[in-house]
Amino acid sequence: MSSPVLDRPFAAILFDMDGTLVDSTAAIARCWTTWALEHGITGEQLVAAHGHGRPAPEIVAELVGAGSAEQAAARILELEIADVEGVVQLPGVPDLLAGLPAEAWAIVTSCSRPLADARRYAAGLAEPTALVTFDDVENGKPAPDCFLLGAQRLGVDPADCLVVEDAPAGLAAARAAGCATLAVRTTHPEGPLEADLVVPLLSGVRITAGPDGLRVRQQDGGPGPQRQV
Incomplete structure (x- = not known):
């Protein structure tokens, strides 16, 4: 067509x-899995919120709430910058x-x-x-x-x-x-x-x-x- x-x-x-x-799929998966474990987020919650293509700060705020979002967003950024393997x-x-x-x-x-x-x-x-x-x-x-x-x-x-x-x-x-x-x-x-x-x-x-x-x-x-x- x-x-x-x-x-x-x-x-x-x-x-x-x-x-x-x-x-960058493998690196993203590693970083977000580490982040979720650190913040007590279940795999189901992560999958439900993590629509590909959305900015990370929006996903983080949805998962941890506005009060903890800034620190949590800084942590996922730290993890992702450090892990570019593959x-x-x-x-x-x-x-x-x-x-x-x-x-x-x-x-x-x-x-x-x-x-x-x-x-x-x-x-x-x-x-x-x-x-x-x-x-x-x-x-x-x-x-x-x-x-x-x-x-x-x-x-x-x-x-x-x-x-x-x-x-x-x-x-x-x-x-x-x-x-x-x-x-x-x-x-x-x-x-x-x-x-x-x-x-x-x-x-x-x-x-x-x-x-x-x-x-x-x-x-x-x-x-x-x-x-x-």
Whole structure:
């Protein structure tokens, strides 16, 4: 099935980081398990609150209450910055980023700036022209603030941006910002992902720069695109 993402040019690409550009799943699981044990949080409570793509301070406040949230959030940040073992770029990411003009892409993440830096350095990600973190906005995903700011920092209209995400909260934020959406099934291998185009991995697409902007193409021999709305 065709998708509008494949039929139009874009001025810029706004990438989520965890689960989209880098695989940090194992490190996240280790850190949050340690944190939950320290704070008397059960596994069931953690799973129920830990919607992928949400900012950590929001999850922490939901689990421990406002009175203890600041100290508890500082602790999970400490754990996550210290543990970047196994954080690597996902398949297809190095080649995809290498082919993009530097001024035409940004990273927009729910991480704090220190954690974003720790993970992108560990994975060896290329330096983005713009980096938007949870520290830069008043409201995290699924609010549109982060993607609106990402487009602003690149000097483009959000309506001319493609957001690449792996999580429902991030996709909701992108839609609210007026961006087109491409979802990868790294952290949500099954079930619906509300996006203009859904692919298993970024190795399934290529993005080329032309005189009219950036265009998304399906890789030859890759799995067919899925459009889910």
